[in-house]
Amino acid sequence: MYRLFLLTLLGLIVAFSGAPRAMAQGSLPGEITGSTWELVSLTPAGGSAEDTTGGGITMAFGPQNAVNGSGGCNNYRTSYTTTGSGKIDFGPAAATLRACPEPEGSREGRFFVALDAVNAYRLDAGRLILSADDGTELVFTVQAATGGATPPTTLPGTGGESHAALWMALAAAVLGGAGLALRRAAAR
Numbered sequence: 513m514y515r516l517f518l519l520t521l522l523g524l525i526v527a528f529s530g531a532p533r534a535m536a537q538g539s540l541p542g543e544i545t546g547s548t549w550e551l552v553s554l555t556p557a558g559g560s561a562e563d564t565t566g567g568g569i570t571m572a573f574g575p576q577n578a579v580n581g582s583g584g585c586n587n588y589r590t591s592y593t594t595t596g597s598g599k600i601d602f603g604p605a606a607a608t609l610r611a612c613p614e615p616e617g618s619r620e621g622r623f624f625v626a627l628d629a630v631n632a633y634r635l636d637a638g639r640l641i642l643s644a645d646d647g648t649e650l651v652f653t654v655q656a657a658t659g660g661a662t663p664p665t666t667l668p669g670t671g672g673e674s675h676a677a678l679w680m681a682l683a684a685a686v687l688g689g690a691g692l693a694l695r696r697a698a699a700r
Contacts, residue, residue, distance in 0.1 A: 539594040541635065545573040548581070549640050549652035556622055557629065557646040567616070569623050570655055583620035585612035590627070600633045600642070626650055 551569035555561040570581035573592070579602065580589040588607040594600050605624050612620060629644040640652040 540573060540600075540633075543635060544633070544640060548572040548655040550655040551623065551650060552639075552653050553649070553651035554619070554622060554626060555647065555649040556626055557644070557648045561649070562619070562622075564619065564623075567619060569620070571652060583607060583623055585616045585620050586610050588624070598632055598634055600630065602627055602630055604628070623650070 549571045550565075551567065551571070552563070552565045553561050554564050554569075564584075568582050568584040571579060572581055573579055577591050577593060578589065579592055580587070582588070586608040588605045590605040591603040592600055593603075605627060607624070611617075626644075626648045627642070627650065629646060629648045630642040630650065631645060632643050634641050634643075638653065642650040642652070
C-alpha cells in the first residue's frame, strides 16, 4: 500500500515538474533551435516574393518554446508550439515600439502579419522555410556571425518558471516521512 502511494506521488511530482514543456521544444530539429536565422525572402498571401536579405529580420528559437529576434527595426518575442511533424504555430508577437523609417517599418509589419499566418515549417538545403496554407512563405538562412550584438536566446525570468525544485523538495520530505513510517511499522 505504501509503495503504491509512493509511486503515485512520484508520478504526480514528475507530471507537475515542467518536464512536458522541455519535451515540446525537443520536437524541432536541433538545426533549427541551435541557430539564429535571417529572413532572406518574404512572400505575403497573394503577393510576390520580396528579397529581404540584409534587412535585419532575425529569428532565434530558445528554451521553453520561446522565439525572439529583430523585425528589422524593433526587437520582438513570441512563443511557438509544434502540432505534428512539420506543423508549427506561433503565438502573438510582442515587440518594442520604436518608430521605424521606411521601408523597414512596412517590411516589419508584413513580417509580423506573415508570421501570424504560418502553420508549417521545413528545412530545405540549409534554409528554414515557414509557410501557411494561404501562400505566405518566409525563407530564412543561418545568420552569419558578425561579432555584433544579437538578441538573447532567453528572456529574463518573471517568476512564472517551473517549480521543479519546490516539487522535488516536497517529494523528498514526503518520501522521507513515508520511509520513517515504514521503518516504524516494520519495527512493531
